[in-house]
Amino acid sequence: MDERKEAGGGEDELFFSMRLLEWYNGQKRDLPWRRSRDPYKIWVSEIMLQQTRVDTVIPYFNRFIERFPTIDALAEAPEEEVLKAWEGLGYYSRARNLQSAAQQVKELYGGKVPDDREAVFGLKGVGPYTAGAILSIAFNRPEPAVDGNVMRVLSRFFLIEDDIAKPKTRIKMEALAKSLIPEGEASSFNQALMEHGALTCTPKSPRCLVCPVMERCAGRLAGVETELPVKTKAKPPRPEERLAALVEGRGEHAGRVLIRQRPTRGLLARMWELPHWPAPGDIGAGSGRPGEAAAMDRLRRSLAEAGVAARPEAYMMAAEHTFSHIHWTLQVYRCREEELPQPMAAEARGLYAAGSGAAAGGDAPGGEPALLLPGAEQPGLFADEGGAEEERPDMRWIGREDMANYAFPNVFLKLLNAYFDGQEAAGRR
């Protein structure tokens, strides 16, 4: 093998690095986190940019920095506020890990982002890519920052056919990427590599005609640039049919709807949602709407088991939500809270769920616990869908004005906003 291929100093390698650096210095985008060298801002941006496009991140980044301008501010904020600032961005453990890491930095490193590899790598939510990005971009250390963009770019230019889904390939790419960093230019070069992948060497139809390194791109010269990188396909998400209840409150809950908080771990941890349960196979299976009568009966019983006295009244709509591993189809039913007989209502009032932590902003107006069925043990243990025991979820009645205080996954955010919009429009008529 040609010796020059081994190190980063070969002709093609030098050409690649210098051309990309030149190109980047000439046309890098003006992004909010590039207007500062504050390692905290670089860090926040890199966490947000994991699995997320630049255009999506920009408004979140600006709001987030405005709300939590420093590591101290983030470390000391209520967790619900951090989650709310992340609402709609997805992968919510990123937000919780980021705050937890801010507390680490505060306690262990005097509130300043550390600049050595071990320390940065040890922060919650910071893996090989993010550690490299922080060290190189913020501190100009010659560390590789290999993300999907970089693997795509390198696999094409150097015609590398290893499967990028394999961890081993990332290790190999890191060695290559590190060897390509020009002396003293780690910050600009690593950003150049990613910028090139985002703007020019794109996944579907790479803009080879305007590519600054096209003449020596091995993938292009071999005519296989669109076949690269090689990557094994992910499994398709498994479908899940679920019945969701939009419960309209009556009496003292008039004008409000019932929401519940998800468990502290797992999917959409600690986010709020409309209550929903798996649709029995014979109701939701296959395409089309389930048998409404059966679904409504099922929903009424699920609500009762959850300690909510409510009657499903009509089918509203279907809502879809796709995760990387699950595809939800939610059949949403409009339900009405039951008006309890007076004496029972009085009795039930004593059975409010023991408030388990106020939502963001403390006591939200209308954010009181759900009125529970008499006899419902509270807040006891119950068997969840997997059969495991966990705390009965916190439930609350909320109005439109309370939406600001609870973090919802997008599907419920859209659903609730559409519902409150409809209510408002109906109210005007």
Next chain:
DNA sequence: AATGCGGGGTA
């Protein structure tokens, strides 16, 4: 090594 974890973009 395999799986869990969101949301949005493009063809």
Next chain:
DNA sequence: TACCCAGCATT
């Protein structure tokens, strides 16, 4: 509509 994109933590 169908398919693609892809870091980190946990197991």
